[in-house]
Structures are given as C-alpha cells and as structure tokens.
Amino acid sequence: MxxxxxxxxxxxxxxxxxxxxxxxxxxxxxxxxxxxxxxxxxxxxxxxxxxxxxxxxxxxxxxxxxxxxxxxxxxxxxHEVRPHTELLKVVDAMHHRLPMAVASGGSRRIIEETLRHQPFHDRFDTLVTRDDVERGKPAPDIFLRAAEELGAAPSRCTVYEDSDEGIAAAHAAGMAVIDVRPFTGTGAHA
Known part of the structure; x- marks a missing residue:
C-alpha cells in the first residue's frame, strides 16, 4: 500500500x-x-x-x-499538522498486514519532520520522496520506486491519493488507486 x-x-x-x-x-x-x-x-x-x-x-x-x-x-x-482520521484508520488496520510506504512529491526533510509528530510515525516500511527520483508526479517514478523498495510488483500495489497528478502517476505506474478526496474533502476534484 x-x-x-x-x-x-x-x-x-x-x-x-x-x-x-x-x-x-x-x-x-x-x-x-x-x-x-x-x-x-x-x-x-x-x-x-x-x-x-x-x-x-x-x-x-x-x-x-x-x-x-x-x-x-x-x-x-x-507539529500543528494533523492526520486525516479516515486514513489513520486505514494505516492502523493494515499495519503488520501489508507492507506500506509513504510516496510523496514533497521533500524528505519536511515529511520526516512532520511524520515524527504523527500517531502513525512508526507504521511505514519506507519513505520515497521527490528527492529520491528524477521526475515527480504525474510521472510514475515515485510510486515505482516505493514498490521496488517494498519488494512489490506495481500491479499488486494500491495507491491512496488526493490529486489529479498523483492519480495520473499511479495509473502510469500500473497501480490501482483510491481517490481519497471524497473522504477527506481535500484537493480539486477531477
């Protein structure tokens, strides 16, 4: 995931x-x-x-x-950034069941610093950011690298996303995608 x-x-x-x-x-x-x-x-x-x-x-x-x-x-x-409770439930439910990664177009430093303040800070097997790949979203590079680090075939991965660029990147990577915007109220709907 x-x-x-x-x-x-x-x-x-x-x-x-x-x-x-x-x-x-x-x-x-x-x-x-x-x-x-x-x-x-x-x-x-x-x-x-x-x-x-x-x-x-x-x-x-x-x-x-x-x-x-x-x-x-x-x-x-x-330290003021809060988790989306709907996604926190998914992360907690899947912890120890499936390998999980954060795969973001953000910077590693920002995510690592913010992640340490989150209740799910210890739930992820890897973190892949824009700093780790040549091309950002909508290119599939971030998701493909995360799948590789998890040892998972892209076709077996599910991506949780809130942007049109991220959804396009997941599709380009050959991955299933769940658009979280209906659950979080974020992003611009396609």
Missing part, C-alpha cells in the same frame, strides 16, 4: 499555503488560496515556476531559495 503525504495522510493544506504565501511575500507576490489549492499536486518549485510563467514575474531570489524559505516556514508549524 502506497500513501501520498500532503492532503492524503495529513491535512497540511493550510500549513503549506501559509508557508508558500510567506515565502513569496518578499517578492511582492500575493498568493491566492484558490490558485494554490488548484495546484496541490505540484512540487513547491514547480508551483513557483508555474506562477512565474502565468504572471510573467521577475523574482529577486532563485526559486531554490524561495523553496528553502518556504520549507523553513513550514517546519516552524510542522
């Missing part, structure tokens, strides 16, 4: 928005929550590049620095 992180296992949407908005403010950018919410499947860097392209922005700092600032702002509130 493979679980996306943001919006699937944890309700981190507002914390992510607040951090991104704060990191972009010194650039004179006002980030609308609706714009941010519609792009939840993108990495922070991909989101900033999209924003720059759409608004023809000129940034005073490199994208990597803005992402680093975003990460620091997020980490200050990592």
């Amino acid at each position: 493979l679980f996306d992180w943001d919006g699937t296992l944890v309700d981190s949407q507002y914390a992510n928005y607040r951090a991104m908005s704060g990191a972009l403010a010194p650039e004179g950018v006002t980030l609308e929550k609706e714009w941010f919410d519609a792009r939840t499947g993108l990495s922070s860097a991909e989101m900033i590049h999209t924003l720059v392209d759409e608004r023809a922005l000129r940034l005073s700092r490199p994208v990597e620095q803005i992402v680093a600032d975003r990460d620091e702002l997020f980490l200050k509130g990592a």
Whole structure:
C-alpha cells in the first residue's frame, strides 16, 4: 500500500499555503488560496515556476531559495499538522498486514519532520520522496520506486491519493488507486 503525504495522510493544506504565501511575500507576490489549492499536486518549485510563467514575474531570489524559505516556514508549524482520521484508520488496520510506504512529491526533510509528530510515525516500511527520483508526479517514478523498495510488483500495489497528478502517476505506474478526496474533502476534484 502506497500513501501520498500532503492532503492524503495529513491535512497540511493550510500549513503549506501559509508557508508558500510567506515565502513569496518578499517578492511582492500575493498568493491566492484558490490558485494554490488548484495546484496541490505540484512540487513547491514547480508551483513557483508555474506562477512565474502565468504572471510573467521577475523574482529577486532563485526559486531554490524561495523553496528553502518556504520549507523553513513550514517546519516552524510542522507539529500543528494533523492526520486525516479516515486514513489513520486505514494505516492502523493494515499495519503488520501489508507492507506500506509513504510516496510523496514533497521533500524528505519536511515529511520526516512532520511524520515524527504523527500517531502513525512508526507504521511505514519506507519513505520515497521527490528527492529520491528524477521526475515527480504525474510521472510514475515515485510510486515505482516505493514498490521496488517494498519488494512489490506495481500491479499488486494500491495507491491512496488526493490529486489529479498523483492519480495520473499511479495509473502510469500500473497501480490501482483510491481517490481519497471524497473522504477527506481535500484537493480539486477531477
């Protein structure tokens, strides 16, 4: 079983928005929550590049620095991020029954720090992040790497996801997928 992180296992949407908005403010950018919410499947860097392209922005700092600032702002509130209770029940029910992985387009450092505050912090056999693969979602790389680390054939994996990009990645990996948005109220529905 493979679980996306943001919006699937944890309700981190507002914390992510607040951090991104704060990191972009010194650039004179006002980030609308609706714009941010519609792009939840993108990495922070991909989101900033999209924003720059759409608004023809000129940034005073490199994208990597803005992402680093975003990460620091997020980490200050990592202890406030809570699990989605519906997914917590699934994780608890499957613990010791099936191998499980967190497979996320987020950064390893952010997920590890936030995971240690979660009631399911010790339930996963592996963690695969955007840092571990060449291409992020909607490419299948993250899910394929997680399956490999679990020793599971992709066709035998089920992915829990909350974004269109993640669902596309799971399908591209040849995996079954459960769209958690009806249960969590997250993400933009397809």
